[in-house]
Amino acid sequence: xxxxxxxxxxxVRDAARAFAEKRxxxxxxxxxxxxxxxxxxxxxxxxxxxxxxxVPEEFGGAGLDPLTVSAAMEExxxxxxxxxxxxxxxxxxxxxxxxxxxxxEQKRRWLPRLASGExxxxxxxxxxxxxxxxxxxxxxxxxDGDSFVVTGTKSWVSNGGLAGLFLVFVxxxxxxASRGISCLLVEKGLPGFTLGKKEKKLGLRAxxxxxxxxxxxxxxxxxxxxxxxxxxxxxxxxxxxxRIGIGAQAVGIAQAAFEEAASYAKARRQFxxxxxxxxxxxxxxxxMAMNIDAAxxxxxxxxxxLAAGARCSxxxxxxxxxxxxxxxxVVYDALQIHGGNGYVREYPVERLFRDARAGEIYEGTSEIQxxxxxxxxxxxx
Ligand code: COS
Numbered sequence: 001x002x003x004x005x006x007x008x009x010x011x012v013r014d015a016a017r018a019f020a021e022k023r024x025x026x027x028x029x030x031x032x033x034x035x036x037x038x039x040x041x042x043x044x045x046x047x048x049x050x051x052x053x054x055v056p057e058e059f060g061g062a063g064l065d066p067l068t069v070s071a072a073m074e075e076x077x078x079x080x081x082x083x084x085x086x087x088x089x090x091x092x093x094x095x096x097x098x099x100x101x102x103x104x105e106q107k108r109r110w111l112p113r114l115a116s117g118e119x120x121x122x123x124x125x126x127x128x129x130x131x132x133x134x135x136x137x138x139x140x141x142x143x144d145g146d147s148f149v150v151t152g153t154k155s156w157v158s159n160g161g162l163a164g165l166f167l168v169f170v171x172x173x174x175x176x177a178s179r180g181i182s183c184l185l186v187e188k189g190l191p192g193f194t195l196g197k198k199e200k201k202l203g204l205r206a207x208x209x210x211x212x213x214x215x216x217x218x219x220x221x222x223x224x225x226x227x228x229x230x231x232x233x234x235x236x237x238x239x240x241x242x243r244i245g246i247g248a249q250a251v252g253i254a255q256a257a258f259e260e261a262a263s264y265a266k267a268r269r270q271f272x273x274x275x276x277x278x279x280x281x282x283x284x285x286x287x288m289a290m291n292i293d294a295a296x297x298x299x300x301x302x303x304x305x306l307a308a309g310a311r312c313s314x315x316x317x318x319x320x321x322x323x324x325x326x327x328x329x330v331v332y333d334a335l336q337i338h339g340g341n342g343y344v345r346e347y348p349v350e351r352l353f354r355d356a357r358a359g360e361i362y363e364g365t366s367e368i369q370x371x372x373x374x375x376x377x378x379x380x381x
Contacts, residue, residue, distance in 0.1 A: 003297075003304035009068040012053075016072035019048060020079025028080040031206035032351050035198075037083060042162070045087065046117020050076070054091045056099055059111035066241060070248040070303040074296070077252025081355040082206035084252065088245040089158045090114065093238050094121025097167055097183070101226040101234055106185060110165060122163035123242075124154040124212055125235050131156075132368050134169075135178025135232055139214060141170035147218040148172070148184060153196070153211060156362070160210025161198055164188045168212070169231050176229065183231035185223040192217030203354030240316040241306055242363045247299040247319035250327035250359045254292045257327075257352045261288065261334035264341070264349075275337070284333040291330060295323035314376035321369035324359030331356040 005013060023041055031037050045051060053069050055061020064072075069091065077084035095114050098107055113119035130137040139152025150170055157166070166186040173180025186193060196211025226234050262285060265276035275281050302315035331353040335342035342349045360366045 001301060001304050001308070003067060003300040005067070005071055009071060012062075012064060012068050013071040013075055015048075016050070016075035017078070019045070019050070020075050024076065024079025024083050028082070028206070029345070029348065029351060031080065031082060033345075035200070035205045036208070037086065037206045041083070042086070042117065042120075045083075049115075050087050051090055051117030051120070052095070052115030053087075054099070055095045055111050055115035059099075059107060059115055061095070061111070061115040065307040066244065067300060067303040067307050070244055070299055073245055073248040074252040074255070074299070077249040078256045079252075080206065081249055081253050081352075082204045084249055085204055085207045086120070086159055086162065088249060089123055089242070090121045092241045092245040093123035094165065094167055096241055097123075097225060097234065097238055098185075100237075101183075105222070106225065110185070114165070119164035120159050120162045122157050122159040122166045123238070124157045124166050124168045126154065126156045128153060128155050128211075132365060134235065135181065137169060137171055137181065138174075139168070139170045140174065141172050141182060141184060141219070143172070143221065144218075146221050148221065148224075150184070150186075150192070150214040150217045150219055152214050154214075155211050156199070157210050157212055158207060158362075160195060160212065161208035166212065167225065168214075169235050172231075173229050178232040180229050181231040181235070182228055183225040183234050184219050185225050186217075186219055187223075190217055190219065202357060203351070204358050205354075236313075239363055240311075240313050243316040243320040243369070244299060244302045244306060244312075246359050246363050247295065247302065247316075247323035250320075250323035250356065251292060251296050251299055253352050253356045253359075254288070254295065254323075254327040254330040257331045257334035257349055257356075258285075258288045258292055260347070260349050260352070261285070261337040264347075265337050281337060284337060288330045288333055291326035295319075295326040298322050311381075314373055314381055317364070317369040317372040317376075320359070320363070321366055321373065324356070325366065327356045327359060 052061035053064045057063040141148040141150045168184045168186045172182040192215045194213045199209040298319040302319040305312040
């Protein structure tokens with residue numbers, strides 16, 4: 001399978017890199033402190049097309065394949081993982097959902113606004129008592145005439161406070177567990193739908209993560225995405241792509257930490273010479289470089305498989321698991337190379353250390369990725 005970037009793919013990656021260098025990297029530390037992203041940066045990203053990378057061209061997007069998108073996501077994350085998380089969830093989980101499962105009317109209504117960034121998307125599967133066991137979710141949606149009446153609480157919703165459209169997974173047939181889940185396209189502002197508290201997170205602090213509360217909220221029947229009770233497979237198949245995005249985010253964070261550590265090691269002098277000349281530092285640099293490379297290759301392989309239209313659950317889980325584990329090792333060593341300076345907010349590596357941790361948890365913990373890989377491997381896939 002070929003997953004080298006072509007010239008056209010490289011151009012997109014370089015555009016993302018340029019935007020990250022100019023607009024994301026300089027602001028990332030302040031946004032982390034503020035626990036918010038400036039609306040003007042989101043608006044500019046929208047104008048430049050970053051919210052529509054994966055949206056088909058007929059709906060105003062760039063219609064790019066997953067390999068190109070993942071290369072762009074890595075670069076955005078290298079500038080600000082919190083910003084990339086916003087664009088990544090929007091693209092890989094929401095735009096893809098509409099493009100793949102939407103009716104012609106749903107596509108016409110939402111995709112152009114999602115592509116321009118005028119409307120940001122959010123994906124809402126988890127609940128306070130249903131995380132890894134996603135099929136046990138309790139938020140209920142009962143058909144009543146032309147609408148579903150939705151009641152319950154969702155949690156950990158990335159982009160919660162920014163989104164205009166929420167993909168909400170609900171139970172439409174509680175007795176059928178995961179085979180009784182449906183996906184609804186819920187517009188912000190519907191009566192009975194309120195945003196809950198914004199989470200105070202360890203990392204990715206500039207991203208807006210919320211709870212959602214539904215109290216007898218009426219959602220039009222026409223807002224059902226895909227088939228009734230067919231939502232769990234939608235949720236899972238979208239997460240295959242989402243997990244490749246988390247892998248790309250991890251590679252971007254790790255690359256940024258590597259660059260910080262390498263330049264610090266060359267500048268910092270101890271015992272009369274730059275610490276980069278000490279072999280114990282070089283061993284860390286070598287391991288960091290190797291792990292980043294290996295992670296990038298796994299992410300690109302998974303993205304290429306997704307681009308080919310093949311089921312890529314195993315490859316996506318491997319990419320996410322390996323890349324997020326590697327990123328956490330890399331930020332650990334990068335902080336160690338900085339010594340005391342790595343432990344304070346003056347240097348970016350402190351934020352990168354915190355940002356990397358989320359990858360081992362969200363969109364499926366490392367334990368769940370191992371479970372998926374083992375299941376697929378034992379089935380001979
Ligand atoms: N693509 C398409 N279909 C999929 C799929 C995928 N990637 N993964 C599972 N399915 C299908 C299965 O084929 C099965 O279909 P049938 O009903 O026809 O047999 C159905 O979905 C149920 O799958 P499964 O039996 O594997 O479900 P489990 O309840 O055992 O759960 C795990 C599987 C644990 C893998 C799933 O719940 C999971 O990924 N949990 C983590 C959730 C998560 O990542 N949350 C983060 C949300 S974003 S913050």
